[in-house]
Each structure stands twice: as structure tokens, then as C-alpha cells.
Amino acid sequence: MSNGLSADRDFNCDAAVIGAGFSGTLTAVHLVRLSGGTISVALIEKKQRFARGVAYATEDLDHLLNVPAGRMGAYAKDPEHFLRWCHEHPDTCRAAGVQNVLAGSFVPRKLYGDYLEEVLENTRRRWPGLQLLQEEVADLRLRPNGQFIVEFVGGRTLNAAKVVLALGNFPPGDPWLRDRRFHNSRRYLTDPWAQSTLEQLSEQGDILILGSGLTGLDLLLSLAKRPATGVIHVISRRGLFPQPHALSTPLPAFIDENALPETAREALHQVRKASKQAAEAGSNWRAVVDALRPSTQKIWQRWDWVERRKFLRHLRAYWESHRHRASSEALAVKKNLETCGRLACYRGRVLSITENDTGLEVEFAEFRRCEPKRLQVSYVVNCTGPECNYHKLKDPLVMQLFLRGLITPDPLFLGIEVGVGGIIYDVHGRRVPNLYTLGSPQKGRLLETTAVPELRLQAEGLAKRLWREIRRSEPAGVEAGFGNPALAYEI
Numbered sequence: 001m002s003n004g005l006s007a008d009r010d011f012n013c014d015a016a017v018i019g020a021g022f023s024g025t026l027t028a029v030h031l032v033r034l035s036g037g038t039i040s041v042a043l044i045e046k047k048q049r050f051a052r053g054v055a056y057a058t059e060d061l062d063h064l065l066n067v068p069a070g071r072m073g074a075y076a077k078d079p080e081h082f083l084r085w086c087h088e089h090p091d092t093c094r095a096a097g098v099q100n101v102l103a104g105s106f107v108p109r110k111l112y113g114d115y116l117e118e119v120l121e122n123t124r125r126r127w128p129g130l131q132l133l134q135e136e137v138a139d140l141r142l143r144p145n146g147q148f149i150v151e152f153v154g155g156r157t158l159n160a161a162k163v164v165l166a167l168g169n170f171p172p173g174d175p176w177l178r179d180r181r182f183h184n185s186r187r188y189l190t191d192p193w194a195q196s197t198l199e200q201l202s203e204q205g206d207i208l209i210l211g212s213g214l215t216g217l218d219l220l221l222s223l224a225k226r227p228a229t230g231v232i233h234v235i236s237r238r239g240l241f242p243q244p245h246a247l248s249t250p251l252p253a254f255i256d257e258n259a260l261p262e263t264a265r266e267a268l269h270q271v272r273k274a275s276k277q278a279a280e281a282g283s284n285w286r287a288v289v290d291a292l293r294p295s296t297q298k299i300w301q302r303w304d305w306v307e308r309r310k311f312l313r314h315l316r317a318y319w320e321s322h323r324h325r326a327s328s329e330a331l332a333v334k335k336n337l338e339t340c341g342r343l344a345c346y347r348g349r350v351l352s353i354t355e356n357d358t359g360l361e362v363e364f365a366e367f368r369r370c371e372p373k374r375l376q377v378s379y380v381v382n383c384t385g386p387e388c389n390y391h392k393l394k395d396p397l398v399m400q401l402f403l404r405g406l407i408t409p410d411p412l413f414l415g416i417e418v419g420v421g422g423i424i425y426d427v428h429g430r431r432v433p434n435l436y437t438l439g440s441p442q443k444g445r446l447l448e449t450t451a452v453p454e455l456r457l458q459a460e461g462l463a464k465r466l467w468r469e470i471r472r473s474e475p476a477g478v479e480a481g482f483g484n485p486a487l488a489y490e491i
């Protein structure tokens, strides 16, 4: 995709969206459409491929969506948009190994990436005010006039009246063990979706996967297709894999919006009770979890920090394994690996990882066992899920934002301090003008803010807000500003 910048000039735009995963892409698409192409929007992505982000960049056709096709439309008002797109693109579906996509089908994530790419490309063709810039943003400077200088790795800059941080999911955090030298070992792998990771894991020897969520399961699916080289060990704190999807009769919302549960314990009680009733009525707990979804953000916001902490400590792992489910085909592959002795799963806690001549020695405490256990493995792969403690991130842009005081972590270290509509608070608790976010960074405020059904609402809402604000204010320096020299002053 095109890069609208040239090396010797500065550029202006009305809005710069940093990150072209689902969130950034849909924000930019909505914004440029709302404006009828009258403003300039820069969508900036550090990776080569736009619109896919981490989730939909995989080429492995066994990596499936965990939400059925009928609910994955990019637009909140049209949840079946993706399903119709599948029907209109039978050749693309066939190439992704699927035929006859139904509303309840779980299709490859790659196919969803193809869809998002087309949504973006169609918008860009129609509204040239949308520019795609393949650049990594390294810094963001707030000018006295409330606008931003967006600085790319390499030093070039872009002036933007509004900036959206759509940075999404970061790589998993490294286990914080006493001896952390293994962090630098070539045998410790942190990108479970990279082709190079799979190639390394094809070498002889046992391997250890840390984490048994959807990422760990993805890796198992990829490894299952490769010739057996050794045993795959999986260690996770709770020993919980995602629960399987299954048909369930949808239920109406069962939580009374005027009497939301006051505590995590009360919420658990209500879910258990509703699940029992659902089972008696011929449905199951899945319908209850799905019916709870529209209320989860409200419940979360009702709780104080203490209650939220209790939830995170005691219930989160169970909630996530029931909420983020996997296809039964994927779980059958896992079961099969276990049955034929290629996979061993443990509930436990890693105590140490030490590199030696033959690989990595891992010591771990298994749940309810006194004696620590030891494994000798060739590789350890970190699949513990995205790091959300921004203080631990080594991302250059995030570190700059901290240094400038433009962002600050939320009290639970789940994301950053944000307010209604994705506004951002600085280190002093003041609103940063013209800076917004959506998606994962809002976890502390919203808890549930990572899946398409939530993100598409946020993207549309944020675009509407930006469009309203841009319309109200003066044009950002110049009209449809790409290619025009910067007018404003530097700090």
C-alpha cells in the first residue's frame, strides 16, 4: 500500500490514526466516509499489511475466528456484512479452504483479514482523503495550539489536528523470574504466530508452551500439522483451556440494568443461577455468558477498584475461558495430541528457566504437588497473552508517551487512564486535548474491549466524535492537507 510521505517535506492532516489493526482501520474508514472525503485522514501502520493487525495476519488456515461469521461484520448496524461478503466471494473462501459459510461458521482468521483489507481498499479508492502510511510512529509531541507532531522512526514528521492511538495488542510480557537471563536466549520465543517460530519448533526435542488460552491453542494447531519431534508441554496458572463453542438457544439479557450486581461474588451467583435455569430450559451456560455481554462494561464500571481486583484475582481466568471460546474442531486436535502422547498439560507455576548445553531447564510447581517438577526442553514459547501493563512495555512509542507524560497507567495496570469516548488523561489527570484511543488500552475502564463486536461500536462512535469536532473547528492548517507544507510552529 502507498506511502504518502516523501523524505524532504512535512505534512498536515486533520486526523492521524496510529495503528491499522481492526480498531484503527475502522475508525479511519468511518471518519473519511462521514466527512464525505472532505478531510485528510492518515492511517499509519508499522507492518507491511494494513487492516489485519495481530489477529488477522496469520496465514495458517487452522487459525479460526472465535466469533461466528454472522456476528463479525465490520459495522455495528450490519453484523452480517462479513457473512454476505463471504457469499459474494466464493473463490476467496475456497482459497481459504471454506465453502458454504453459514452464520454460525467459524472461518479462518486469514479470510477475515482479506475482508478487512477489502473494506479499507474500497474506502480508499472512493475517498482519496484517506492516506495509508507505512511507518512506525516513534514519538508524539503536543504543540501549544493543541495539535500534534507525529514523528516517525527515521525522523520524518506529520502534523495532525487529532490523533488516535489504536495500538492494540502488545506481545506477551516476559515471565518475571529471579534469574531472567533466559529472556535473551534464542531458545525463548515470544512470537507464536511467526513462521520463524514454527521453523525453530520443528527441530528435535520437547518444547514448553507457557499459557493455555487461545494463543496457546493456535500454536498447538500449527504444531499438530508438523511431524512429531518431541513432547509439547503446556503450563498455565489455572490449567484452563478455552471452553468449546456449542449451539445454544439465545437468551434475553437476564441482568436487570437497574439492579446490577454490586460484587463479583453476586455476579457469579447470578450467572450460576441463570446457567442452571438455561440448562433446565434446554439451553446452556454459553447463552448466559452471551446474554451477559451487553452488561459487562456497566457492571465493571459499577464496581470499585477493590471489587475489580477481586474479580481479576479470582474469576477472570474462568470468565475468559468461558467467554473467549474455541471451535470444537480446534479442541479435538488438542485432545488428539494428548491421547497420542504428544501433549502434556499442567496446572502450575514456573519457578525458574535456565539455559544449559542442551536447551532450557524449567522448574515448576504443579498445583497440589509438594515437590517441584523439572522439564528439559529445546524451546519455551510465551503464549501468555498480550502484556497490558504499559509500564512493562518496551515499545518505543509507549515509552515516549510516558516520558512526555501524555499517558499514565490505570490503577489496575490493565491499560491507560481514559475517559468516556476514548479521551486520554495525562500523568497529572488532565485531559490531553485532541488525543483519543480505543480498544485494548481501555481495559481498565471497560474490561471487555478487545473483540470485534465491541471495537466496531467504539470505532464508529469515535469517528463520529472526531468528525463533529473537526467540523466545528478551523481546518487543520490547510484543506485536504497532504502534500502541503507545515504552517504551524514547533516546540
Ligand SMILES: Cc1cc2nc3c(=O)[nH]c(=O)nc-3n(C[C@H](O)[C@H](O)[C@H](O)COP(=O)(O)OP(=O)(O)OC[C@H]3O[C@@H](n4cnc5c(N)ncnc54)[C@H](O)[C@@H]3O)c2cc1C
Residues within 6 Å of the ligand: 018, 019, 020, 021, 022, 023, 024, 025, 044, 045, 046, 047, 052, 053, 054, 055, 056, 064, 065, 066, 067, 135, 136, 137, 138, 166, 167, 168, 169, 170, 214, 215, 397, 438, 439, 440, 450, 451, 452, 453, 455
Ligand atoms: C490471536 C488473536 C485472535 C483473535 N481472534 C478474534 C476473533 O476471532 N474475533 C474477535 O472478535 N476478536 C478476536 N481477537 C481480538 C482482537 O484483539 C480484535 O479482534 C482486533 O483484531 C484488535 O484490533 P486492534 O486494532 O485494536 O489491535 P491490533 O490488531 O493489535 O492492531 C494494532 C496495530 O497497531 C500497529 N502499531 C502499533 N504500534 C504502532 C506504531 N508505533 N506505529 C505504527 N503502527 C503501530 C500494530 O502493528 C498493529 O497492526 C483476537 C486477538 C488475537 C490476538
